Amino acid sequence: MKISIFGLGYVGCVSCAVLCKDHDVVGVDVAPAKVDLIRRGQSPIVEKETDDLIRTGVEAGRLSATLDYDAAVACTDISIVCVGTPTLDNGAHDLAHVEGVVEQIAAGVRHKSREHLIVLRSTVPPGTTERLMREKLGGLPVRVCFNPEFLREGCAVADYHDPPFIVLAGSDDRAVALAKSLYDGIDAEFVVTSFREAETIKVLCNVFHAMKIVFANEVARLGEAIGVDGGNIMRLLCKDTKLNISSTYLKPGFAYGGSCLPKDLRSLEYLARQANVRVPLISSIEASNNEHIAQMIRKISGHRVRSLGFVGISFKKGTDDLRESPFVRLVEHFMGKGYRVKIYDKDVVPSGLIGANKRFIDNTAGHILNALVQDASELRDCELIVVCKDGMPQAREVYEGKIVIDVRGHGQGGSGDCAVEKE
Ligand SMILES: NC(=O)c1ccc[n+]([C@@H]2O[C@H](COP(=O)([O-])OP(=O)(O)OC[C@H]3O[C@@H](n4cnc5c(N)ncnc54)[C@H](O)[C@@H]3O)[C@@H](O)[C@H]2O)c1
Structure with a gap:
């Protein structure tokens, strides 16, 4: 040619x-x-x-x-x-x-x-x-x-x-x-x-590379201060090709939560403060996670309804763990604003909650349990349905004719457009 x-x-x-x-x-x-x-x-x-x-x-x-x-x-x-x-x-x-x-x-x-x-x-x-x-x-x-x-x-x-x-x-x-x-x-x-995706991926790859470098260097700075070799610890981190160096956790969805990620992130930040090491990337993670929740609150509020049905409330599929569930924060926001809220989650049975999970609910989120319903069909009278979790039963009549917002991935949801996965 x-x-x-x-x-x-x-x-x-x-x-x-x-x-x-x-x-x-x-x-x-x-x-x-x-x-x-x-x-x-x-x-x-x-x-x-x-x-x-x-x-x-x-x-x-x-x-x-x-x-x-x-x-x-x-x-x-x-x-x-x-x-x-x-x-x-x-x-x-x-x-x-x-x-x-x-x-x-x-x-x-x-x-x-x-x-x-x-x-x-x-x-x-x-x-x-x-x-x-x-x-x-x-x-x-x-x-x-x-x-x-x-x-x-x-x-x-x-x-x-x-x-x-x-x-x-x-x-x-x-x-x-x-x-x-x-x-x-x-x-x-x-x-x-598409042209836009091809143009975006190039820039995104470079941003991702920059983020990886900065993360490794923050780890090394912190490691130096606390007596851990940055090179060794990053090599160890990279050995986990299931959860660390893989596509796991790289699918857009809702904010992280649960009993481990938030507390361990905070403890690392605390360690860095104690050691007088600045780790701006690591320190920005929680703020970004909070922004994700805030953006969803704005999106739901924009629909100007007064009754909300939440499908899923525990922090992820297959667990009844409500500790630091980002969905609890969503629900609490709207309850606080006087919305009528109903929640369906097949994994969360109030009588079955035990241990730290139960203490969390009793001490901080007991009001959430009052909004729980036994059957998804009870959400039928809610104007807007918020789909939070995978693994919830399909109840078409719950979603039909409703505004459905699927928080599990961006670009989904919208009026009457049910994007719920088949079980
Ligand atoms: N350098 C890299 O490693 C790399 C890798 C991937 C992508 N890119 C991208 O590729 C593009 C080029 O990068 P680069 O590093 O080769 O740039 P560069 O600055 O080294 O070279 C650009 C060349 O274009 C010439 N030029 C400017 N106007 C011209 C015109 N009207 N007609 C003909 N030549 C003209 C300049 O004189 C220069 O020689 C950039 O968009 C960059 O972001 C660069």
């Missing part, structure tokens, strides 16, 4: 180096020095393997570079956009370079008779590709893909050949198929998704 690559920075140079093995590639940049270096067969970036790959590509006549974007578009079928999207003072991505390049490619396409594919690889905020298609490419014979880049500097060529996955969004099937063919020979899972 004939490919033009816009932007000869880290991503663009690695793309040139790798793609010129099998394709005719022309690199385009506004910086004459970078274009000159490529023309001389030298890599403008310091990155393992790129020197050799670029030299070989130039010597074989498969890689060239130019400042002339019009010529680059004219002689190629695919343009890959790898220009920078640096940060603005307000934190947003600066899209000026991406917009400029898309305009340049659009100008080039106007002089062409063949159709053209644009593959956007620069990291951009969600909604950008669709907006660029609308504002800059309308009416032109172009197909568009967004294909986020996951390479890491320092091992970029190796990452290019062995990516965690390949995410693609396209304006149509042909666009996706063409972009896919750029990866011929690479053994990785392809995920074809």
Whole structure:
């Protein structure tokens, strides 16, 4: 294939180096020095393997570079956009370079008779590709893909050949198929998704990586103060691939609660305070959890009803443990505001509560038990049903014609739209 690559920075140079093995590639940049270096067969970036790959590509006549974007578009079928999207003072991505390049490619396409594919690889905020298609490419014979880049500097060529996955969004099937063919020979899972998801996942991955680094470093700082080796303890944490390094606890749902997570988190924060170690990430966890509950309270309040039915009250499926259940906090809020509240939870039988759980109820949440009903059908006269827990029986008549808010996952619920799982 004939490919033009816009932007000869880290991503663009690695793309040139790798793609010129099998394709005719022309690199385009506004910086004459970078274009000159490529023309001389030298890599403008310091990155393992790129020197050799670029030299070989130039010597074989498969890689060239130019400042002339019009010529680059004219002689190629695919343009890959790898220009920078640096940060603005307000934190947003600066899209000026991406917009400029898309305009340049659009100008080039106007002089062409063949159709053209644009593959956007620069990291951009969600909604950008669709907006660029609308504002800059309308009416032109172009197909568009967004294909986020996951390479890491320092091992970029190796990452290019062995990516965690390949995410693609396209304006149509042909666009996706063409972009896919750029990866011929690479053994990785392809995920074809929407433009917005493809744009979001790139940013989210980096945020997740940053969060992991900061978490490990907070653990190490605290460890140093309390005589625990940060490296060892994190290695131990990573050994648990069931609950720790896995997708467990990474599914959006409601706030955490129960008898362990809240108290152990608080105790670690207390330890850090005692040791005079600041752990801002760990210290922000409870506030974020509280915000999740507050947001749900606002959502339920927004419906302007006076009677609520809660399906589930213990902190998770298959237990009657009400200690620090976030649903208890929801219920308490609305009871306090004078709402008529009924609760159904097949796991919670007041006469069966014992031990610390019973003490918690007796001391702090006895009023909750008064709202418990024996059968889900008794929620029939509630205007709004809040589905809190999995594993509750299906009682269609309870939900039908009601406003149903399913707090177990975002984007669910809504008027009369029952998203309750089958038992
Ligand atoms: N560097 C990384 O490790 C990495 C990894 C994944 C994704 N990304 C993303 O990829 C994009 C590129 O990153 P980078 O580190 O390669 O950027 P960079 O700053 O190293 O390079 C960008 C290049 O684009 C050129 N450019 C600007 N306007 C141009 C135009 N109109 N025409 C042609 N060239 C133009 C610049 O001169 C520069 O050479 C960014 O959005 C970045 O967030 C970077």
